[in-house]
Amino acid sequence: MALRAATRRLASHLRAAPLSVGAERWIQSTSSNDAQGHPKPTALPKLKDNFLDGTSSTYLEELEERYRSDPSSVDKTWASFFGSLESGVAPEAVAEAFHAFEQGSKVAPLTAASISNQSIQESMRLLLLVRAYQVNGHFMAQLDPLGIDTRPVPVELDPALYGFHDKDLDREFFLGTWNMSGFMHEDRPIRTLREVLRRLQESYCGPIGFEYMHIPDRDRCNWLRERIETHDKEEYSLQRKMHMLDRLAWSEMFENFLANKFTAAKRFGLEGCETLVPGMKAMIDLSADLGTESICIGMPHRGRLNILANVVRKPMQQIFAEFGGMKPQGDSYYGTGDVKYHLGTSYDRPTVSGKRVHLSLMANPSHLEAVDPVVQGKVRAKQHFSNDTTRDKNLGILLHGDGSFSGQGVVYETLGMQQLPEYGVGGTIHIVVNNQVAFTTDPKKSRSSPYCTDVAKAFNCPVFHVNGDDVEAVVRASEMAAEWRSRWKSDVVIDLVCYRKFGHNEIDEPSFTQPLMYQAIRSHKSALSQYIKQLEEEKIATKEQIQEVTDNVQGFLSHHFETAKEYKQDKRDWLSSYWSGYNSPSQLSRIRNTGVPMEFLKEVGNAITTIPEDIEPHRMVKKVYEQRRQMMETGEGIDWGFAEALAFGTLLSEGNHVRITGQDTERGTFSHRHALIHDQKMGHKYIPLAHVFSGQAAGQFTISNSHLSEYGTLGFELGYALENPNSLVLWEAQFGDFANTAQVIFDQFMSSGEAKWLRQNGLTVLLPHGYDGQGPEHSSARLERFLQMVDENPYKLPPVDESKWFTGGHLGGQIQQINWQIANCTTPANYFHLLRRQIHRQFRKPLVVMSPKALLRSPHAKSPLWEFDDKADDKGIQGVRFKRVIMDEGATDRSFDPPKEDSFKRIVFCSGKVYYDLREERKEQGKEKEVAIVRVEQLAPFPFDLVNRELKRYPNADVMWAQEEPMNMGAYFHIAPRLKTCMASCDRSSPHQIPYAGRPNSASTATGYLGTHKEEQQKVVKDAMNLEHTTY
C-alpha cells in the first residue's frame, strides 16, 4: 500500500507542474560516452509519449502493478525506481528531479531513485559533507613546509559525523547536480563515497587551502569552485616545469650568492620562501596576457633584493654595486638616501608570451604596511591618466609579512577602499610571505584568528593558502589570483606559507626564541632541491639538464658581480615619464606668477556658479551659490570657499587635474565648500567644477568624501600625487587634530620622501586649525610637529640677490631645497595663490596648510577680486603671487629697504586667524601707529628676507611673537631662532628670549571650557598690545 500511495503522490506532483508537451525527452546514460567523451543521450521509450503529460499517472500506476507482480517484467530502471520508493525516497524529490530535468539539467531524473538502498537523508548528509570540505577543507590542507603545524582536523570533515563509516566507502551515492558547479557539475552524479572523499581531499586538502565560501556572491563562488574542484593535477607541461625550475634556481641561487659575497650584511633574504619569485613571475606573465600593461608593486624588506633582481629585473650589476656601498653619481643632488632594501625602481620587462609589461617597485619605509595605500593611490592615478576605465591596464601587487598583515591597522584601511568609487583600483593582488614568525614573535601571539590573512575575509576576498615548498602549487595559486583579479576586479590574497631560514635578518640568532622550529629548519631541504628531486623522479629532466640550468645562473651572477666594480650609474630615473622637464633641487627654477587675467577669472567664476535648471539645490546651498555669483559680479568680498573654487577652476581650465578628498570634503566639514550639489527632489548630484569649460573630461575634477580613515587615505593621496605633476592633489583632514592618526605618512613619506628616494611630490594637505573654544580635540592641527620636521637651518640666512628683489627670484632655490612647505593663510586671495603656486612651478613640494574654521565665514577674511588677477598693484613688485608675509595694513612699500616708520614701538609677528583678534584689540586701543602686526603666511621655508624688510621698516620697535596656541605648541619654537637670526643680521640686538604673547605651556592642546577659552584669548591679544610690560 505504501508503494501505491507514493506512486500516486508522484503522479499528482507531476500533474501539478506539467512539463512542456511535444519536446522529445531523453534520459542520459551515465555509462555510454561518445567519441569526444560527452555523454550520449539514450531514448527512454517507455516515457517518451505520455508519461509526462496529464495521462502519465495512469500509466505509472499500471507500471507499478506490473512491478509488484513481477519486478523483472518492467525495465530495470523502473524496477530500481520503484525499489527506491519502497525504501523511502520521497516522491516529491523525484518529481522535483523531473522538473529540473525539464529546465535544463542534463541528469536523468530517475537517477536519484535508481541507487539501491540510499535514502534522501544520506544524500543530504553527503551534501553536507561536501559543503564542509568547501568551507573548511583548508584546515586539513598540507600548508606547512616544515610539517610542524599540528592543526586539529575539524570534526565536520570527518565522514562519521554524517553517519558514514568504512563499510560505506564503496557504496554509490547520488550527489545532486543541477545548478551546481565544480566537480558536482560533472556528468557523473553517482559516485562512491571513497571517490567523493578522494576528490574533496585532492581539491581542498592538498598544497593549497582555499577559503572562498565566505564570499556572498554565488557567481564568484561558482567561478572559484569550478577551478578548484575540476583541477587536473598534472596540468603543467614539461616545458613549463623546466621554466619553473629555472625561475626557482634564479631565486634561490641569487640569495646564496649574496649570502656568500656579503656575509655580514643585512639583506632580509628570501631564504625559505624562494618560490615567491616563480609565483610572482607567473602572475605577472598571466596578468600581461590578460591585458595588464603596468604593475606597481609594494613590498616590505623581506626578499626585496630578490624581487628587484629577478622580478623587476633591476640590473644585477647595479644591485651588487649598491650593495658594495657605491654612492649615486651624476647630478650633485642625491638626497640622504635610504638602506638598500627600501629602494624602489621601475623597468619594462618582456613576458613569456612576448608582451611587455612595465613594473615599478615603490620605495618604502621600514614602517610595515605603510606603502599599501600609497601603491593603490599610484595605481588609481595611473588608471586615471591612461584612461583605463576598465582598470585592466594597471594593476597593483602588494606583498606583506604574516605579522604585519594581521597586526597593522592600515591593512584594514586599505582593503576597505576596494569598492569605494574614487579609490577602487579594480582589485589588488596581495601576497603574504608567511614565514610563520614575526621577528621573534610566534603566530599565537601575533593574532587572534587562525590565519594571518583573516582580515581579508571581512572584504570578501578569496584567500589561497599555499605551501611555499611546492613551486607548482605556488604558481597555480598565483595564476588563479591573476585570473580572479582580471575577471572580478576585486582583491585576492595569497598566503604563501613558508619559513625563514635564518633569523629576522642574516646576523640574528633565531634559536633564542624558536628553538624547535629552527631544529626543523636546519634539516629541511630547500624548495629548489625538492623540485630538482621531483623533476628527476618524474623523468622530466636529467641530472645534466639540471646542472646546465644551475651553471647558467651561477655564471651570470659571477660575471655581473665582477663587472659591478666598474659599474657607473646612469642618470637617475627619478624624473621619468610625466616628470621630464621638472627640476631637481640643484636646478634653479623660475618664479612664476599665479594671478589670472580678469576676463578668464570671470569666465571661470561664471561657470562654477551656474547650476543647471533641472537641479534643485537645498535653499541654503542655493544661497551660497547666489552669493558667489554676486561676489563675482561686484568683485568684492570673495570668501574662502569661493577662492578655493576659483583656484581649482582656473587650474582645471589650464589643463590640470584636480583631486580633493577627505572626510565630508564634498560639502566641507564646516559647510563652506558645497562642491557637490544634491538635487533636493530627485537626489541627482551636480558638481559645478566638473563643468568649468565645455568638453571637460570626466574625472578631471575629482571630489570625494572618503571613508573614515586618515592613515590609509592620506597614503593613497600621496601615492596618487606621485604619478603626474600636472595634478593638484589635496587631502583634507576633518579637523586637523585627527591627522595624527596618519602620522606615518607625514613622517615617513611626505616630509622625507624626496630626501630618501628622490621622488618629488606636490601633495597638499589641508588641516583645519584654530582656537575657537571647541575643546582639546577640535582646535589644533599640531602645527609644531610639522614645523619641527622642516629641514631648514634656522641660523642660516639664505643669500639674497637684491637685483632680483622685485621679480621674486632673489632667493635662489630656497623653496626647492626645503623638504616641505607649511602655510597658514589669513586671506582667501592668498590661499588662492598658494594653491595655484603648487602647480605653477617647475618642481613639486609637499604643502601643509593650517586651514581656517572661523575665518570661513568671518566678514574680515574676504578678498577683493582684483587680488586674484594678474595685474600687479603692489608698489614695485612685478607679477602677482602668493604673499609669504603680509605686512602691516598701514605699510605700503615692499622694497628691499623700505622707508623707516619711527613711531612704531612694537612689531607683533603672528600667523593665521589670531591676526584678526590682534588687529581688533589694536584698534580698540588705538595703537595703529605704535604696534605693527605682520603676518607670516608661509612658516616654512621661513621668509627671512621679508621679515628682515619689516625689521628694517620699524627700527625702534621691539619684536614679539603672538599665537593662540600654548607655548610648547604652535610656531613659537620654530619662529624664535629664526627671528633672532634675522635680528642679528639687521644689526639689532638679539634678545635672549623672543617676547611671547600666547597661551602658557600645556599638556592638552586647548581648554574644554568656552569661558576659559575666551579669557585666554583675551589675554593673548592684551599681552601683545601691552607696551608697558613684555611677556614671555
Ligand SMILES: Cc1ncc(C[n+]2csc(CCOP(=O)(O)OP(=O)(O)O)c2C)c(N)n1
Ligand atoms: C610599523 C612597524 N612596527 C614595527 C616594526 C619592526 N619590525 C620590523 S620587521 C618586524 C617583524 C615583521 O614580521 P612579519 O610581518 O611577519 O615579516 P617578516 O619579517 O617575518 O618577513 C617588525 C616588528 C616595523 N618595521 N614597522
Ligand SMILES: [Mg+2]
Ligand atoms: Mg613573518
